[in-house]
Amino acid sequence: MMHYGHSNAIRQAKEMGDYLIVGVHSDEEIRKHKGPTVMNQEERYEAVAACKWVDEVVPNAPYFTTVDILDQYDADFCVHGDDISKINVMTNNATLSDGTDCYEEVKKAGRYKECKRTTGVSTTELVGRMLLLTRVHHQLNENSFPVKSIENFQNNPKSRYTSGVSHFLTTSRKIVQFSNKKEPKTGDKIIYVDGAFDLFHVGHIELLKKAKELGDYLLVGIHDDKTVNAIKGSNYPIMNVHERTLSVLSCRYVDEVVIGAPYSVNEEMMTAIYNIDIVVHGKTEVFSVNGEDPYKYPKSVSKFIEIETKYSYLTTECVIERIFNNRKLYEERNRKKEEKENLIINNLQK
Known part of the structure; x- marks a missing residue:
């Protein structure tokens, strides 16, 4: 990964x-x-x-x-x-x-x-987060929240953010190191895409690439952990908002991100940072907010485009499914890696 x-x-x-x-x-x-x-x-x-x-x-x-x-x-x-x-x-x-x-x-x-190695993350560690859970932990069912909407999720006991696997925190310096450090020029066509971008993968990348082709400056909104958990329920997100922010910022098609972006793109959001010309979304399911489409406003002013890419089939759920389908192999891989890392720790302590 x-x-x-x-x-x-x-x-x-x-x-x-x-x-x-x-x-x-x-x-x-x-x-x-x-x-x-x-x-x-x-x-x-x-x-x-x-x-x-x-x-x-x-x-x-x-x-x-x-x-x-x-x-x-x-x-x-x-x-x-x-x-x-x-x-x-x-x-x-x-x-x-x-x-x-x-x-x-x-x-x-x-x-x-x-x-210098980045502490707190590795493919083995990310796979480990998923292996800590069972298949049903990542599936919506009658006991999961929500089913089709995210209204009032903060007051709903079923909507508690439950994954809590990663405690990774980033710093302003790291954000600056990953950022493009540029603002749009006068006359630039500004494109906006938002989402969870959990387990950042080529499906996300291809969407961002296609979105950038529609304009000059790509602004990406990243939902916070509680919002993602309210949308997907269960034990999502796998990666916290700090990790997801760095992942998105590393992509060459991205110019700037909104950390903790609102789930609904209303008129205020369209002008809050820059004057957004087009709002883009992929083929993934959209959950309602208080019974309304979160993209209602950009659609009403003809500023919304849905994009399909060659990797539209690839989702975060798809990645997790790959892990579960080969669970024993990954568990053995992680066990060997853990033994090696424990050996290092023991020798360092000695």
């Missing part, structure tokens, strides 16, 4: 040079060395390519990074997170299944650098 931890590593790597090439492993390579994938390779290639700091993507990149590979792409050095050194030093455990360090050759050649 492509998450904001990857984006932060990519951002740091780009600051070390002028042109950033990102190698993405195939499904086969990942299964061989790490376990089952969540997103398939085509989805991952496109997700990485959409990251604003990436200049070029190399698909089917070998897991073992050699000097020849660097020379083939005219790369001066290779960058990886500093967690790899901690694993090797503390546990004497290599990064490849055959017992060798997959960066050993480029390290010896003096063409290896490290960036």
Whole structure:
């Protein structure tokens, strides 16, 4: 899965040079060395390519990074997170299944650098959040809230935000690092898209790409955790609003975000930040607010467009379903990862 931890590593790597090439492993390579994938390779290639700091993507990149590979792409050095050194030093455990360090050759050649790992997130950790729950925790039923509306959810005991898995907090500095730091120019056509953007994936990315093509400046509204929980119920969202904000900001098609955006796009919202020209929504279900369509106003003034993309089939629920369908494989993958991390912690304590 492509998450904001990857984006932060990519951002740091780009600051070390002028042109950033990102190698993405195939499904086969990942299964061989790490376990089952969540997103398939085509989805991952496109997700990485959409990251604003990436200049070029190399698909089917070998897991073992050699000097020849660097020379083939005219790369001066290779960058990886500093967690790899901690694993090797503390546990004497290599990064490849055959017992060798997959960066050993480029390290010896003096063409290896490290960036700081983003704490609190990893694919393993995100999968773990989903594995803590059962399939029914993510399904709406007669005991879930809501069914078709979100009115009065703050006063409804069934609407309590229940996932509470992540306590990740971001800082103003991190927001600035991820932001584009630009405002729309006079005459720019401003497009607005809102949503949860939970487990940010290529389905979201393709929607944002298509939305940006409709204008000059893309403003993205991100609903807060309580609103998302009221809309979807159960144990959503998987990622909290801080994590979802960084994920969206890392996308090259996004110019600015509204953190904690209102669920209804009314006349006031259309002019509150910038004068919005078009409001865009994907093919996902829209819940009513007090019995009314949250996009009633932009529709009434002919400023609403619904977009269908080649990834419209891919939703957050779809990603979770993939986890559940391969639950035993992911549980074994996470168990091995936990053993390795516990070994590191024990050695550090000693």
